[in-house]
Amino acid sequence: MLVVSDPPHGYVKEETAASVIGLPADHTRLKLRFGAPEVLAAADPEQAADFAIALKAAGLSVQMRDGAGLRRIPWPTVVSSFELGEGALRVGVERGEELEIGYDEPVFGVFCDPPADFVPPSDWVGPNPPGTVVSGPAAADALEWVAHLDLYFERDGKLRRIAIDGESMVAMVEECGARFQHLTLDARLEGVRPRRRFVAGDAGFNPDQRKRYAYGTLLLRHVLESIEPELRDISQYELGSRLAYLLHQDRTTT
Secondary structure, rough: OOOEEEEOOOOOHHHHHHHHOOOOOOHHHHHHHOOOOEEEEOOOOHHHHHHHHHHHHOOOOEEEEOHHHHHOOOOOOEEEEEEEEEEOEEEEEHHOOEEEOOOOOOOEEEEEOOOEEEEEEOOOOOOOOOOOOOOOHHHHOOOOOOOEEEEEEEOOEEEEEEEOOOHHHHHHHHHHHHHOHHHHEEEEOOOOOOOOOOOOOOOOOOOOOOOOOOOOOOOHHHHHOOOOOOHHOOOHHHHHHHHHHHHHHHHHHH
């Protein structure tokens, strides 16, 4: 069972929160300022419930979620093209097919956007060439450092997920907000500087126990691997998008 932060938080008793989380006050303060969902603990249901109750008593907004829910969320498909048509968004997907998402359909969106001064790592090869469709884990890798919009929606009784990247993504998100009648947009990953993944054997490696389950730590890697081996090395934006959808999904079904 995962305990997931669900910011923004209310008034937080910082000393109490630091005691519950088990971090120094300054490190706890950094966690409280982080505006996107993240895993704070992973434990059996009883321990997770006690931890969540204690955090809520300290003023944090947190939710408990079954980690298996992360596994059931599909990988994104980075579309080859998109058009905001008269009555629907039209996107190019696998096998040269075109998919339409009507503006009257319920859609959940997650907007990921690095800060303006963010510079990708020097070893990054860049996004996919325009006009290509990429799906599965490779799609998540391609989106690791770039602004993009994830859209989740139902099709034929199954959850679908597409990702749109490119120039002027802020304008694209605004246009989708104006056209879709039932769009729920989570923009908590806007302005979040994506961190590098955990890499075993890095020079000077520190297990980072002090950060607990923050992205890039060994603790989080172990948790994700126990849920699904393919999840252990996912990017921060991929994890953040899945957590955002998981929180949204449970809100709409309970």
